[in-house]
Amino acid sequence: MTKRDAICETALELFAEKGIEATTTREIAEKAGAAEGTLYRHFDGKDDLAQWLYQRCAHQLEETLNEAAEYASSPPARLEALVRGVFNFYASKPASCTYLLSARQSGLREDDADEALPLPLRRFADALDAGMQDGTFRDAPAPLMAGWILAMVQQTVRSLKADALSIAPQAAIDRTVDAALRLAEAPLA
Amino acid sequence: MTKRDAICETALELFAEKGIEATTTREIAEKAGAAEGTLYRHFDGKDDLAQWLYQRCAHQLEETLNEAAEYASSPPARLEALVRGVFNFYASKPASCTYLLSARQSGLREDDADEALPLPLRRFADALDAGMQDGTFRDAPAPLMAGWILAMVQQTVRSLKADALSIAPQAAIDRTVDAALRLAEAPLA
Amino acid sequence: MTKRDAICETALELFAEKGIEATTTREIAEKAGAAEGTLYRHFDGKDDLAQWLYQRCAHQLEETLNEAAEYASSPPARLEALVRGVFNFYASKPASCTYLLSARQSGLREDDADEALPLPLRRFADALDAGMQDGTFRDAPAPLMAGWILAMVQQTVRSLKADALSIAPQAAIDRTVDAALRLAEAPLA
Amino acid sequence: MTKRDAICETALELFAEKGIEATTTREIAEKAGAAEGTLYRHFDGKDDLAQWLYQRCAHQLEETLNEAAEYASSPPARLEALVRGVFNFYASKPASCTYLLSARQSGLREDDADEALPLPLRRFADALDAGMQDGTFRDAPAPLMAGWILAMVQQTVRSLKADALSIAPQAAIDRTVDAALRLAEAPLA
DNA sequence: CATGAATGAGTTTTCATTCAT
DNA sequence: AATGAATGAAAACTCATTCAT
Numbered sequence: 001m002t003k004r005d006a007i008c009e010t011a012l013e014l015f016a017e018k019g020i021e022a023t024t025t026r027e028i029a030e031k032a033g034a035a036e037g038t039l040y041r042h043f044d045g046k047d048d049l050a051q052w053l054y055q056r057c058a059h060q061l062e063e064t065l066n067e068a069a070e071y072a073s074s075p076p077a078r079l080e081a082l083v084r085g086v087f088n089f090y091a092s093k094p095a096s097c098t099y100l101l102s103a104r105q106s107g108l109r110e111d112d113a114d115e116a117l118p119l120p121l122r123r124f125a126d127a128l129d130a131g132m133q134d135g136t137f138r139d140a141p142a143p144l145m146a147g148w149i150l151a152m153v154q155q156t157v158r159s160l161k162a163d164a165l166s167i168a169p170q171a172a173i174d175r176t177v178d179a180a181l182r183l184a185e186a187p188l189a
Numbered sequence: 190m191t192k193r194d195a196i197c198e199t200a201l202e203l204f205a206e207k208g209i210e211a212t213t214t215r216e217i218a219e220k221a222g223a224a225e226g227t228l229y230r231h232f233d234g235k236d237d238l239a240q241w242l243y244q245r246c247a248h249q250l251e252e253t254l255n256e257a258a259e260y261a262s263s264p265p266a267r268l269e270a271l272v273r274g275v276f277n278f279y280a281s282k283p284a285s286c287t288y289l290l291s292a293r294q295s296g297l298r299e300d301d302a303d304e305a306l307p308l309p310l311r312r313f314a315d316a317l318d319a320g321m322q323d324g325t326f327r328d329a330p331a332p333l334m335a336g337w338i339l340a341m342v343q344q345t346v347r348s349l350k351a352d353a354l355s356i357a358p359q360a361a362i363d364r365t366v367d368a369a370l371r372l373a374e375a376p377l378a
Numbered sequence: 379m380t381k382r383d384a385i386c387e388t389a390l391e392l393f394a395e396k397g398i399e400a401t402t403t404r405e406i407a408e409k410a411g412a413a414e415g416t417l418y419r420h421f422d423g424k425d426d427l428a429q430w431l432y433q434r435c436a437h438q439l440e441e442t443l444n445e446a447a448e449y450a451s452s453p454p455a456r457l458e459a460l461v462r463g464v465f466n467f468y469a470s471k472p473a474s475c476t477y478l479l480s481a482r483q484s485g486l487r488e489d490d491a492d493e494a495l496p497l498p499l500r501r502f503a504d505a506l507d508a509g510m511q512d513g514t515f516r517d518a519p520a521p522l523m524a525g526w527i528l529a530m531v532q533q534t535v536r537s538l539k540a541d542a543l544s545i546a547p548q549a550a551i552d553r554t555v556d557a558a559l560r561l562a563e564a565p566l567a
Numbered sequence: 568m569t570k571r572d573a574i575c576e577t578a579l580e581l582f583a584e585k586g587i588e589a590t591t592t593r594e595i596a597e598k599a600g601a602a603e604g605t606l607y608r609h610f611d612g613k614d615d616l617a618q619w620l621y622q623r624c625a626h627q628l629e630e631t632l633n634e635a636a637e638y639a640s641s642p643p644a645r646l647e648a649l650v651r652g653v654f655n656f657y658a659s660k661p662a663s664c665t666y667l668l669s670a671r672q673s674g675l676r677e678d679d680a681d682e683a684l685p686l687p688l689r690r691f692a693d694a695l696d697a698g699m700q701d702g703t704f705r706d707a708p709a710p711l712m713a714g715w716i717l718a719m720v721q722q723t724v725r726s727l728k729a730d731a732l733s734i735a736p737q738a739a740i741d742r743t744v745d746a747a748l749r750l751a752e753a754p755l756a
Numbered sequence: 757c758a759t760g761a762a763t764g765a766g767t768t769t770t771c772a773t774t775c776a777t
Numbered sequence: 778a779a780t781g782a783a784t785g786a787a788a789a790c791t792c793a794t795t796c797a798t
Binding site for chain 1: 208210211329330332333334336337339340341343344345347348353354355356361364365368371372
């Protein structure tokens with residue numbers, strides 16, 4: 001593990017835990033066992049580091065979602081796989097997941113501006129669109145609904161992290177999957 | 190409008206727009222047409238001001254929600270009224286609404302710690318609990334579901350603010366209400 | 379004397395003595411009896427302070443030269459008055475003079491870019507032009523010759539400051555005046 | 568071209584262009600295509616490199632001046648040869664010339680402290696002294712007059728570099744030679 | 757000789773807060 | 778109540794220099 005990696009991992013944890021602004025470069029360096037200047041050899045500054053980490057987390061999630069949805073044959077199966085994929089992402093990389101979701105509403109994802117949607121959202125919207133085409137899902141603006149589902153998942157993750165649930169984590173996940181499908185599915189007839 | 194009020198309103202706008210930490214006291218004072226020191230005559234400091242504003246916003250929303258749900262006779266009607274209440278709150282006090290919702294996931298609502306849930310969430314959870322009792326709503330952990338619904342509403346608000354929707358604002362609101370009810374309602378069987 | 383003034387005077391002395399880059403903001407603040415932050419209340423930073431001081435020195439010299447040359451009736455008298463004016467400026471405000479002259483060859487006088495020449499040079503060039511018109515001075519590019527004369531004066535000032543002269547200061551000044559006139563004057567016939 | 572040479576030439580250019588303090592070792596290494604550490608294999612540090620370059624430039628100018636004045640039979644011819652020598656030096660090694668002249672007024676030529684005058688100045692002063700002895704030149708403190716002439720030459724060089732002259736470079740040089748002789752020469756009487 | 761990641765002391769800069777007026 | 782200059786502690790950032798490879 002190089003110093004650079006140590007700095008990245010430490011920064012990710014601190015950013016996820018207390019936010020970017022509340023984390024100082026000194027704190028990062030100290031916890032990473034590196035000198036403060038080392039951070040600046042590898043990044044242009046704290047903001048650059050935050051940006052780079054955001055990109056990395058986005059790519060990690062992207063990959064996780066791609067793998068998760070790879071073998072889903074139907075739109076509902078794909079939607080379920082995506083939702084479970086986010087939870088898996090959270091389970092395997094909690095700091096990345098927390099940071100990514102927390103950064104969603106701060107001014108960090110500027111350079112996704114060329115995309116209509118941030119990348120993970122796009123995956124959800126695509127699955128919804130496919131389901132709308134074949135009639136499995138109800139007709140609705142896919143980006144809006146994708147946003148809802150992601151927001152729900154994020155809310156469940158927050159509850160899991162806060163340990164504020166009266167039910168088992170797995171049950172919360174299953175219920176979230178169920179809720180997402182219920183949101184998307186077309187009325188019976 | 191007293192200096193104090195000017196400071197409050199300016200701070201609220203800035204906090205909502207760029208976050209508390211990214212807003213400087215100098216900036217607040219300048220935009221409010223007051224001296225930097227004046228803030229300290231009315232509040233113990235920036236954090237105290239942020240806290241006070243948070244409380245004020247919470248009470249405003251609380252009141253809005255109480256009024257909205259006052260005459261709702263059934264749990265679904267109450268749930269719908271609450272959801273619409275949040276949208277009304279956003280329409281009439283966008284900065285308050287944005288600030289309140291953004292502060293939900295930052296470390297601001299410390300002194301609600303004695304409450305199991307932040308106040309607005311409690312309203313939603315109560316309505317859901319009532320519906321579960323009488324069988325209108327499906328049995329599920331009310332705080333989790335309340336969190337989902339509020340997250341969805343917040344997501345719709347974000348989309349409205351970003352002007353990122355292909356449909357009319359009112360349609361987006363109606364759809365959100367619909368989605369919330371769908372989430373809550375018991376299965377037909 | 380306000381803190382701001384103390385900072386200005388201290389900075390001017392230090393800049394003149396050791397150069398801008400070799401002077402630290404801490405040093406300025408300490409010697410001025412002010413806090414480091416105070417510098418930033420009044421200026422955007424060290425460079426801004428340096429710029430502002432440069433402008434002030436330029437205006438001071440400008441005024442000194444205007445006064446000096448006011449009653450000069452002929453071009454040679456005017457040229458002599460200007461040269462003596464620079465020496466007077468050096469005598470009355472040594473730090474300003476040193477700083478101004480030292481800054482001439484560093485990258486500081488950017489915003490004079492709209493002028494063809496830095497202001498003091500302009501005065502000399504104007505006097506030379508006038509003398510060329512009436513035949514007292516030899517025909518030559520005035521800016522070039524003005525540059526020479528100012529460079530000579532500057533060199534004398536440097537020698538005076540270094541105390542590296544075998545003759546009395548006043549004699550050095552008189553000789554410089556004489557040399558300047560000799561440079562400018564037309565050949566006898 | 569060895570790495571050492573690359574570092575020397577690059578550093579010389581950067582020092583001449585932006586000054587020693589404003590040039591970073593990283594910048595030198597990068598432009599020279601060498602690693603940062605390599606500089607320290609050949610020099611004790613940045614200041615040592617600057618010092619070494621200064622000496623080299625001084626020797627180059629010294630040689631140029633020696634060659635130029637070698638066959639000058641009279642003091643005026645020698646003075647003219649020296650002035651033209653500086654211009655030749657500028658033409659053949661602009662960076663060396665700029666660096667050398669710019670360093671004249673910064674604190675670089677410490678180890679010339681044993682000499683009464685920096686070396687090039689000495690050459691001029693010697694020629695002037697010789698002329699004063701035989702009556703060709705007016706009686707005056709040779710160091711002062713040498714300083715004037717060098718300052719004039721430097722000013723012409725600056726004008727040439729800035730391309731701020733209305734006349735041809737060669738004409739500017741000739742005029743500078745002429746002016747230098749005029750400064751030095753004894754009055755007719 | 758050459759490298760370049762790492763260092764850390766030193767610098768600039770920010771900003772919440774205080775206080776004399 | 779209001780002011781705004783002043784503060785200083787803490788933050789971000791720079792860069793000459795070292796050293797293991």
